[in-house]
Amino acid sequence: MSSTTNAPVKHKSISYAGWGYFFIAPFVIVYVLCSLIPLLSTFYNSLFENYMDGLKQVGPNFIGLDNFVTLFTPRADGRLEILNYTGNTMIMWIMGAVPQIVFALLLAVIFTSERMKIKGQGFFKTVIYMPNLIMASAFAMLFFQIFSSVGPINQIIMSGGGSAYLFFDNEWSARSIIAFINFLMWFGNTTILLMAGIMGIDQSLFEAASIDGANSTQVFFKITIPLLMPIIIYVVITALIGGLQMFDVPQIITAGRGAPNNTTKTLVMALNSYIGTSKNYGMAGAVSFILFVVTGILSFIVFRSTEPKKEGKKK
Amino acid sequence: MGKERMDFIDKGSKTSLFISRLLSYIFLAFVTVLSLFSFYLLIINATRSNAQLQAGFEILPKEHFFDNLVTAWNDTSIFFLPQGMLNSFIVAACTCILTSYFSAMTAYGVCVYDFRGRNFVHKAIILVMMIPTQVSALGFVQLVNQVGLTNTYWPLIIPAIAAPATYFYMKQYIDSTLPLEIVEAARVDGSNEFRTYNFICMPILKPALAVQMIFAFVASWNNFFTPALLLDKKEMYTLPIMLSIVRSRINSQAGDMGEVYMIILLAIVPVVIVYLFLSKFIIGGVTLGSVKG
Incomplete structure (x- = not known):
């Protein structure tokens, strides 16, 4: 605590500026070491043939873009891997995201309604947000138990005279359960984001609409939704970025196998098995690169759509 | 009107x-x-024994809660649950302290000092904020293997120093709440810059730091992907890994279902308790940290 305090007052802003580097140094160093360099080396890996064939190590041999070609070439069983995994991820994401956005919109409108003045909001918000903080693995394990062949749901079906339904052996029921968990975990979070958006809308617009005789349906579709569009787009895209990373729930529910018949295996599950199980680092690199590019494009859209607003606020 | x-x-x-x-x-x-x-x-x-669970579904609780608790707590056949809870706690506690302290420090640096490249650093952090950790996982796992840190907690804790989303949140908070006159005044009083941050500005940032600590703790407590790639010794397992093992075991043998439910309950109960006490505070923090998505 010596040299800087003696600095001449007239050069205040210059003499202290160097401290900025001191404050950002830990962050920048750790980010470069733990994220940036690994990111680049991941991409570098995608250019090599490098995997375990049983106990035998194959490679690393430089093969250019062959891993990407493999990824986009149908396998012997006719399955196009990347399309299969991306398709599964997107189908399960959409199945969860549509009710997530619809429920969140309805709830946000209900909570912010000046007219209805809903009581017990604190309680309801606490309840709907809670699943967001619960461990996804625990949620998945719980639903696996609930829907297992000897679980409560099947016990109810059997006590009604039916026979046990194997929810995890049918692709659509398995996907629905996974999508439902995602919906349950995220609709509360989306509600709170949308509420903030609605409360940011100029209240006088609602009043003016009411005076002009608009009913609540008209207000919702003609005022709330259009003015909320930027934040809805933001919520959808960030949810999509999150959805692309879907892993914990299907991994736990299917014990990593994406059963039945690879219909619930997501992109990140494929990545995980390439890194962990098969140690196919070349293919893992290729999958990572594709995930990066898609996320990058989506993030760029978010970045573009939020940037002008921030500048507006500062002025 | x-x-x-x-x-x-x-x-x-x-x-x-x-x-x-x-x-x-x-x-x-x-x-x-x-x-x-x-x-x-x-x-x-x-609260139901394995036999009761097999017998059929019932809507009311039974009396075997403590039996299941004792079984789950003492079972060492595949892992030791209290060990997993302790492991998860150690990782989550270290993560949340490092994340909030260093990301706030970075945000403070960018807000308070007009150094060359400041805008670039800010924009760069915002740009990388959305990149999922999974994308660099392969390179990270290889790096960890090379330096021999597999089956330690360092690779789970150290990266927490650089948390772009926390940086973003703290940057907004500092911009709106921290008057730069305080920093000036501290300088006049002869306070060193680092000391000013630690003892004068940090207390002002406490509410935001607390929110970020909670989110970072929960995220780490629930984290499955990276730990699953780096930890394969059962003494080192964290709770999500233990749950995945419980799940795989069900495929091969039935086991005690009461115990399985109890393990799930114990995995989520610490977060639920914290949440019930701080829910208002946490929900209030969601909007501000919204870029987390």
Whole structure:
């Protein structure tokens, strides 16, 4: 605590500026070491043939873009891997995201309604947000138990005279359960984001609409939704970025196998098995690169759509 | 003025207001049941013995809660649950302290000092904020293997120093709440810059730091992907890994289902308790940290 305090007052802003580097140094160093360099080396890996064939190590041999070609070439069983995994991820994401956005919109409108003045909001918000903080693995394990062949749901079906339904052996029921968990975990979070958006809308617009005789349906579709569009787009895209990373729930529910018949295996599950199980680092690199590019494009859209607003606020 | 208008509207449509209120409460009740039914099933099933669970579904709790607790707590056949809880706690606690301290420090540096490249650093952090950790996982796992840190907690804890989302949140908070005059005043009083940050500015940032600590703790406690790639010794397992092992074991042998429910319950209960005490505070933090998505 010596040299800087003696600095001449007239050069205040210059003499202290160097401290900025001191404050950002830990962050920048750790980010470069733990994220940036690994990111680049991941991409570098995608250019090599490098995997375990049983106990035998194959490679690393430089093969250019062959891993990407493999990824986009149908396998012997006719399955196009990347399309299969991306398709599964997107189908399960959409199945969860549509009710997530619809429920969140309805709830946000209900909570912010000046007219209805809903009581017990604190309680309801606490309840709907809670699943967001619960461990996804625990949620998945719980639903696996609930829907297992000897679980409560099947016990109810059997006590009604039916026979046990194997929810995890049918692709659509398995996907629905996974999508439902995602919906349950995220609709509360989306509600709170949308509420903030609605409360940011100029209240006088609602009043003016009411005076002009608009009913609540008209207000919702003609005022709330259009003015909320930027934040809805933001919520959808960030949810999509999150959805692309879907892993914990299907991994736990299917014990990593994406059963039945690879219909619930997501992109990140494929990545995980390439890194962990098969140690196919070349293919893992290729999958990572594709995930990066898609996320990058989506993030760029978010970045573009939020940037002008921030500048507006500062002025 | 506005009040009068609202009253006027209310008078005009008392019945429609009643109906929309009624429908809203019905919907809220439905959503509440939706959110809570799985937890209810978890809790009552954790109170039933394996035999009772096999016998059929019942809506009311039974008396075997403590039996299941003792079984789950003492079982060492595949892993030791209290060890997993301790491991998860150690990782989550270190992570949340490092994340909040260093990301706030970075945000403070960018807000307070006009150094060359400041804008670039800010923009770069915002740009990388959305990149999922999974994308660099391969390179990271290889790096960890090379430096021999597999089966340690360092690779789970150290990266927490650089948390772009926390940086973003703290940057906004500092911009809106920290008067730079305080920093100036501290300088006049002869305080070193680092000391000013630690003892004068940090206390002002406490509310935001606390929110970020909670989110970082929960995220780490629940984290499955990276730990699963880096930890394969059972003394080092964290809770999500233990759950994945419980899941795989069910494929091969039935086991005690009461114990399984109890393990799930114990994995989530610390976060639920913290949440119930701080829910207002946490929900308030969601909007500000919204870029987390």
